[in-house]
Every structure is written in C-alpha cells, then in structure tokens.
Amino acid sequence: MILRNPVSKMMFLFSLLLALMPLLLNAQSYLWPTNASRHLSSSFCEYRPGHYHSAIDIKTWNKEGYPIYAVEDGRVVRLRVSPFGYGKVLYVRLRDGRTAVYAHLQRFNKKLEQSVRRLQLKKKRYTVQWYPKNWPVKKGEILGYTGQTGIGVPHLHFEIRDAQEHPLQPLAFYPDYEDAVAPTLQSLLVIPLNDAASVNQSRLPQAFGLKKIKTGVYVLNDTIRAQGIIGLAVRGYDRSNGVTNKLAFYRSALFADDTLLFSMRYDTLDFALTNQVDVDVYYPRRRTTGQRFNKLFIDDFNALPFYRESPADGRLQIADRPLDFRVEVSDYRGNTSIIRGTIAPEERAGRPALTLLDLSDHAAYIQLRLPKDVKEMRFFTQNDSGLWRPVKYFDLLGRSSEQSGENMLVKLKLNSSSDYLLRLDIENAQNESMYALLSNNRKPPISLDFDYTEHYLIARLKPFFSNENQPVHISCGAIDTLLTPLARNGSAELALGMRWFAGDSLRLRIANDGYDYFDTTLTFFRFEPGKKMHKRLSSYVRMETAPKTLLDTVIVYWREEPLPDTTEAPLFSPPFRIDFAGPVFNKSARLFVAYDTLTVPARRVGLYVVNKKGKLSPAGGRADTINSVIEAGIRSPGVYVVAADTVAPLLELLYPRDGEHLKRLSAIKFKALDELSGINSDADLHIRIDDHFVIPEWDPETDTVTGRPYWQLEPGMHRLRVWVDDAAGNRSQKQIRFFIKN
Ligand SMILES: [Zn+2]
Incomplete structure (x- = not known):
C-alpha cells in the first residue's frame, strides 16, 4: 500500500494498532475446551444454509466421549437437550462475563446428567431446558463428554459469546493456536452491478480461473475486460496444519491501484443478522450452481457487522483506463493468499460484423468487418434440411485496414438455391460465430430465453441476426425504445434493469433487421x-x-x-x-x-x-x-x-422382540420415520412399559429411538407399547410382551 503523506502513514500505523488491540486484550487466553484435538473441522462464520456457523468445531476423530473442560472459572447457567440442532448443549458464564457454549455432547457430567434426567421424567419429554441457579465450576473441571447429539457427525461445537450474547471469533482467545497454511483460492467472479455494465462482452457475471504462480500468489488465466460499475467475488477455502477439512477464511480485502477499497473480517456475529448469510455470497450463482463466491463489495442494504474497517464499498467503476487490483484473503493466523490482476476497459468499437450486400445466381456478396487477430475464417450455409454445409469457394474482392480491424468484401458460392442461412466462424482469441439471413421472405429461427441477476433481467436472442450491433427495437407497455444488445458469438443479450419493472408485467416486443422477432408478455411481481x-x-x-x-x-x-x-x-x-x-x-x-x-x-x-x-x-x-x-x-x-400425507409413519421395533425372554432390559430400540410430513418432535414419540413413561431419546439423523427404563424391571411378564404420530396426524403403534427371567 502506498501512502501519500506522513499523516496518513501515522493513521495507518494507528489503525493497525487498533486492529491488533482485541488480540492483545484477549491474550489472557482460556483453557482449550477438550483434549480430543487442537484441530478444527469448521471455523467461525462458515457458511451454513440460512445462517452462519457461530463457533469453531473441534475435531474428535469421529469418536465420542472426550472430556470437555471449563475454560475459565464460572458457573453453569443453561443446559438444553434436543433431538435437533445443538443436541445436548451446555452454557457456562465465565468470570469475565463472556459465555462458553459446548454443543452436540454425548452426555453431561454425572451430577448434571442426573438433574437433567429428573427434569425429563417430570416433564415427560426428551426435549428439556434448564437454567441452574447456583452451579459454580472451576477452570479445568470436566463438564461433560463430546458426542454427536443434534446435527452432524461427532465433534465439539465450541462458542464464545460476549455479555450481549454476540458470538465472538473463538480463536481470538487462543493465541497459541497453530496454523501455517494459507487459503486456497479457486476462482474470481466479475459481476456487472447494473444493466449498463458489462464483463467480457456480456451482461452476466463471468468466472475467471486462477493460476498459482508461487505459494500464496495467484494470477488470472484470462484478461478481464469490463465497462461500467462492477464488483468482484472470490471462491476459495482455508486449510490448517495436519488436517484436510475445508474452512472459511477470516479476512478479505480488495485494493485497486494500491488503495484499499474493501475489507471484511469475521470477528463477531449478531444472531439477529445470521439469517442474512446469503447477502455475503453472490446469491444468483449459489442458487443456480451451489458455488459460493464471497463478495468483495457491500450492497447498500448489507448491515452485517464485518465491514467496520472498510473505507469504501468495494464497487469498481471501469471507464477509460486499465485498473490494477489485488485481492487478499487471510486466515486467523494471518496466512495470506493474494490474487493480482488487471481490468482493462472494454472496447465497443471494432466488433466483428457481417452484412449481406447482394444475392444473385448461387452467389452472395458479403461485407465483413473483422478484428485484426483472425487466423482463419470459414463459411457455412443451411437450407431446410437444417444441416450446416461448408462453403467451398469464396473470393476476396476487396480489403482495407483500419486501426480497429479489417474490412473485406467477399463473394461466396452458395451450395444450393434453397440456402437461406449463412454462418461465418472466425478463429481468433474469441472464436466467434456470426449469422446472416440470405432470404428476406423467411423468418429467422430464433430462440429467446431469460436469465436474471439481482439487479436486472437478461433476454437472450440466439442466434442473433444483425448486420452490426444494431439497436433492437423494444416496446414495453407505453414505452417504445431502442436498446443496443451486447452481441457475441452469434447471440445477443438485452439487459432490462429495475426501472423496467415498475408494474407487474412487461410486454416485450423485439424487432430488428425488419423482422418482429418476439412479442411476448413477461409476468413478474x-x-x-x-x-x-x-x-x-x-x-x-x-x-x-x-x-x-x-x-x-x-x-x-x-x-x-x-x-x-x-x-x-x-x-x-x-x-x-x-x-x-x-x-x-x-x-x-x-x-x-x-x-x-x-x-x-x-x-x-x-x-x-x-x-x-x-x-x-x-x-x-x-x-x-x-x-x-x-x-x-x-x-x-x-x-x-x-x-x-395419508400414510402412517414406518415403525419397526428392533429390541426387544415379541415374546422374548431376557435376563434384564437396559434399552429399548426402535426405528421411526415418516416420508412426507415427517415427525415434528419427540413429543410425537411414545414409549410405555406397563404404562410407565420412558424418555424417548430420538436421533432424527438415523431415525432411531432409544428408551432406557429408569427403574429395575421385576422378573415376569411386561407389556411394551410404542407409538408415533407424523406431522399430518397419521399414527403407527406396536404392542408386545416380553419376559424378565428369574
Ligand atoms: Zn459447529
């Protein structure tokens, strides 16, 4: 970063100090919450469908039962047991006012587990919540054991929240956490941010592959050419020492001509905004391909708490000169990968064009305007058979050169008198195709499809017959106007921004070259x-x-x-x-x-x-x-x-079997699942032994229910009854007898 005067240099050092302050203040450091490992399987603020990950996940090697510790002196303030989400979860208010949260536990420690069990029997529910009044704990005390209750495979989900219940970056409290691996970057998305912007001759976002030239340094595979207001977004992930899990990165920044324009850091999260996780990624791409690109710009409505140090919103205006940019992506330990690139202004002049001048006796006279880098050109014609046939003979009648390209006059020998379409393929960097109509009494076979981004609708005409990039006549309600499409490779894109969508429908009439291509009404709301x-x-x-x-x-x-x-x-x-x-x-x-x-x-x-x-x-x-x-x-x-949903849930009793003679019964097991409406909660699962309530411990991920009778069963015959209701009110039930031996 180049700083222009000593004052801003001082400001820079000062803000650097400010940025490091939280780190220094937290250097007190807590005890690591488990002895399972010091590796992460998920990081803070990782993307989850519909929310951010508010914790770090600590690896437990796909096993359960590692002890979890009080990371600091404090008191247990809350416990919750649920078949969903966090499963068995424990909250400790620490001495300093922050809260440590441990989720997906196999069980709590013995004393806590007994209290929870009593509450479950009292409430006759597996799902319970308890706020102990006075339950002090000492740093290092075992509070419970890691497990896989709730969602996911075995791991420890560990959160630190501040006094306002805002989750904080947990790694800030562990200065000795080791990681030397810089983030891996996969691609860069360049996004036109309004209907006047374009990227590489398209109104749609374009993804650019990256080439790693040395550790932590990437360059682009292709040149970016753009015009108007654009934004960048980056796709990648972080890895850490010794494990292969893909994590989110911690910080990203965008510099243009060495000036910082955007910066983002995952230091803290607000539960009230966690549902806005899709504002952080480029949503249209996530929605259609599942790929997540993290935006390097801030939408006007974006209220997420990650951009406090961003000096601007990261949007780039490309006008008449090239812009050098640098993207920086870091993990919490500061390992950084960068992308270096240039965005060149897009030239609109000098686009290739094909014009039919005259047609006579199996010959067509064509005017061409082509870029200078054309290596080869091939003509094809088509008749009613629908097949493209190569044109064998053509004569170059004239040729003139200008700065943006070459003009040519060409005479073609047609394949037959019924040929009515002409195509020219040129071989150059762009490998473009152009089309022309040979017969004026035929309507060209054009398809129209739509695509849309957050800010505008794209109407795409394919193939596009135009002598030049001529404006297309477009009518919308009472408005009649001309719009210049972006034509490339024989197709054309018309971009309709939000201002076209004032009402709830749009009559779209598209005409060019003397033809009415389409007259269609789009309905939207x-x-x-x-x-x-x-x-x-x-x-x-x-x-x-x-x-x-x-x-x-x-x-x-x-x-x-x-x-x-x-x-x-x-x-x-x-x-x-x-x-x-x-x-x-x-x-x-x-x-x-x-x-x-x-x-x-x-x-x-x-x-x-x-x-x-x-x-x-x-x-x-x-x-x-x-x-x-x-x-x-x-x-x-x-x-x-x-x-x-008219089908009752599937209910399969696994243990014990009807009529079985047992030495003792420690647990009942059955399978319960429902294909359509599903099972809402453990309140819809019921176990009774001789009419006594048994807590249904339900794991919706494996569709299994376990019930452990809390009393000693007498020798002799017992009656077991289980039943389950789905969300649509269909019920399945099973009743059996079993015997406890003397
Ligand atoms: Zn987690």
Missing part, C-alpha cells in the same frame, strides 16, 4: 421493503410481505410447473415455481395457496417443496378450512405444491 404488500401471483396463489420482510426490492417470478410423476401423494393444487434472484428475504413471506376440493381430512394437507427428482419435502403451512387455503411462510425459491 415487484415487492418492496418498508411497507405491507399483497399480490395475487395467479388465480390460486397470493403472496404477502410485511414492512420488515424484505431488505431490498425483489422481483418475483411465478409459473406453473408440470406434475411430478414420482410422487404417489395426493396433490390438491398444480405445482408452481416461485423464483427470485435477490438474497433479500429477511423474514418469510406469507404464501396463501387455494386448494382443490379435499378428499382427505384437512389436517393431512400441507405445502410441500418438490425437489429436482420430484420428491416432496414439507414446507409447513396449515389448512384454513373456511377459506380453503394453505397459509405458509417461504424464504426460498422453489417448486411448491399442496399435497396430503
């Missing part, structure tokens, strides 16, 4: 933050947002989908898709779906998501039988349908 909005998406679907539902304006697309052929569940609405490209749902929108006449009880009916394989999973929702609608909350794009 514009929802805005800050007010209550209610829109009818179709005759049977309505959507409602509250003032705080959205972070920013979003365009919602709706369309009906074909019936899935893989489900046997009765369906009570057509399947429909709700789609949007912005990561802007802060809360769920309310969806109201009118259902057809029911042939099953209303409580069996709910809203379901149809996945790509046609399988249904519950999306919640309750039937309002007075109005015949399902009301449900949705935050994610997807295909939805109203369906009924």
